[in-house]
Amino acid sequence: MSTPRKYAVRNLRLCTKDCICLFVCPYGATDTENSVIDVDKCVGCGACAEACPSGAIYMVPATYPPQQKKQDSVLEAMGELSRAKADEEQIARQIAAETGEEGLARLMKAAVKSLRLVHEDVMRESGYMLPQSANAQALLARIADGEGASAQTAKELLDLIPCNEP
Amino acid sequence: MKAVCQLCGYVYDDEKESVPFAELPDDWTCPCCGAPKEFFEIEGSPEEAAEPVADAQDEAIRIATDAEGDVMAGLSAGQVAALCGNLARGCEKQNLPRESALFAQLAESFTAQVEPIDGADIHGLADLLMGDAGRYAAARNAAKAAGDRGSLRALTWGERITNMLSYLVGRYLKDGEAFLKDTEVWVCAACGFIYVGDEAPELCPVCKVPAWKFEKMEVKAS
Ligand code: SF4
Numbered sequence A: 001m002s003t004p005r006k007y008a009v010r011n012l013r014l015c016t017k018d019c020i021c022l023f024v025c026p027y028g029a030t031d032t033e034n035s036v037i038d039v040d041k042c043v044g045c046g047a048c049a050e051a052c053p054s055g056a057i058y059m060v061p062a063t064y065p066p067q068q069k070k071q072d073s074v075l076e077a078m079g080e081l082s083r084a085k086a087d088e089e090q091i092a093r094q095i096a097a098e099t100g101e102e103g104l105a106r107l108m109k110a111a112v113k114s115l116r117l118v119h120e121d122v123m124r125e126s127g128y129m130l131p132q133s134a135n136a137q138a139l140l141a142r143i144a145d146g147e148g149a150s151a152q153t154a155k156e157l158l159d160l161i162p163c164n165e166p
Numbered sequence B: 001m002k003a004v005c006q007l008c009g010y011v012y013d014d015e016k017e018s019v020p021f022a023e024l025p026d027d028w029t030c031p032c033c034g035a036p037k038e039f040f041e042i043e044g045s046p047e048e049a050a051e052p053v054a055d056a057q058d059e060a061i062r063i064a065t066d067a068e069g070d071v072m073a074g075l076s077a078g079q080v081a082a083l084c085g086n087l088a089r090g091c092e093k094q095n096l097p098r099e100s101a102l103f104a105q106l107a108e109s110f111t112a113q114v115e116p117i118d119g120a121d122i123h124g125l126a127d128l129l130m131g132d133a134g135r136y137a138a139a140r141n142a143a144k145a146a147g148d149r150g151s152l153r154a155l156t157w158g159e160r161i162t163n164m165l166s167y168l169v170g171r172y173l174k175d176g177e178a179f180l181k182d183t184e185v186w187v188c189a190a191c192g193f194i195y196v197g198d199e200a201p202e203l204c205p206v207c208k209v210p211a212w213k214f215e216k217m218e219v220k221a222s
C-alpha cells in the first residue's frame, strides 16, 4: 500500500465517544483502546471525518507544502523584537526567582510565560513555521553538531522529521 | 459618544450606559479585559499618528544579547529556546506528539543555558517593555510593506499582550504589593495574555479561547 497523502486525527475534546466512526472505517483504524486513530491502519479516505456528527475528526496532510518565504526587512524587524523578548523573559525570570514579594513573584511568573508565548509567535513568523522547513532542519543540524544531550535530541529529530524543501 | 478599548475592542456606548464615559472614575477598567480607562479611544477621533521611536534602549539590548554569546549563528540561547518552543507547538498541531516532546526538551535545555543579566530589576523590565512600542511599529511597517499577513497577525496580538504586561508592571511599580493582594494573576496558555482578577475572563480578549485555557499563577508560600 502506498503512503496516504492524508490521515485522520480525532480531537478528544470534541469527541462524544459513542458513535459512528467505528462503523464507517473500512480498516478499523478508528477503533482503538486509547481513542487515538491508528496512523498505521488509516489510509486517509476521510469517511470518518465526514460521518462524525461532532466535527471531532479532521484530516491532516502527510506532507506539507513549503512555508511562505519571509522578506529580509520583516526578518530584521522580527529579529529586534526577538532579542528584546529574550531579554525581557530572562529579567522577569530572575526577578521571580529573587523576590521575596508574593505578588511580584506571581506577576513575574506570568510575565515569563507570556513573553515566551509571544516570542514563540515571533519565531513562527520569522521563517520557522514548519518543523519540516529547511530553516528548522538547518537549526537542528547545527545543534546536532554540538555536544551533550541536546545534540542527541536534535539528531533524533532529524531522523524523525523529513525536510519538505529542496 | 462611543469609546473603544484598544486592547480587546470592547465598546463603551454612552447611549446604552447610565454613566457617560467621560464621567467614569479614573480607576475604572475595561469590563472585558481589565485594561485601564486610558486604553480607551473615543470613536471617530483621529488616532495619534506619532509612533514612538526605538531609542537608546536598543543599545542596551544588543549589549545584553552579545554577552549571552553566539550560540547558533547569531541567535542567543534564549532565542533558540523560543524557536524550539515554537516548533514544539507546530508538531503538536500536526499531531506529532513525540517530535513535540523532543522540541520541548530542547527548549528547556536552551532556557537553562541563558546567561543571567546583571542588575535585572523591574525598572529595567519596564523600560524594555516601553521600548517595544518602537520595535512593534517598525515591524508592522515592514510587514505591511511586504504584504505579510501572518506577521501582521502575530504583531497585533503580541503588541496587545505586551501593552497589557507593560501596564501591569507600571501599576505594580506605582501600587506595590497592594495591587495584587487578594486577587489572582491569569495567563492565557494559547497567546500569553495576562489578566488580573478573581476569575479568568470568559473568553481571551486577544485570541478568543475560552476561560479553561487560562492558567492561574501560584507561587510556593515562603
Ligand atoms: S464519530 Fe466523532 S464523536 Fe463519534 S466516536 Fe467517532 S470521533 Fe467521536
Ligand code: SF4
Pocket: A007, A008, A024, A025, A026, A027, A028, A029, A030, A037, A041, A042, A043, A044, A045, A046, A047, A048, A049
Ligand atoms: S480516514 Fe478512512 S481509513 Fe482513516 S480512520 Fe478515517 S475512515 Fe478509517
Ligand SMILES: [Fe+2]
Pocket: B188, B189, B190, B191, B192, B193, B204, B205, B206, B207, B208, B209
Ligand atoms: Fe489568548
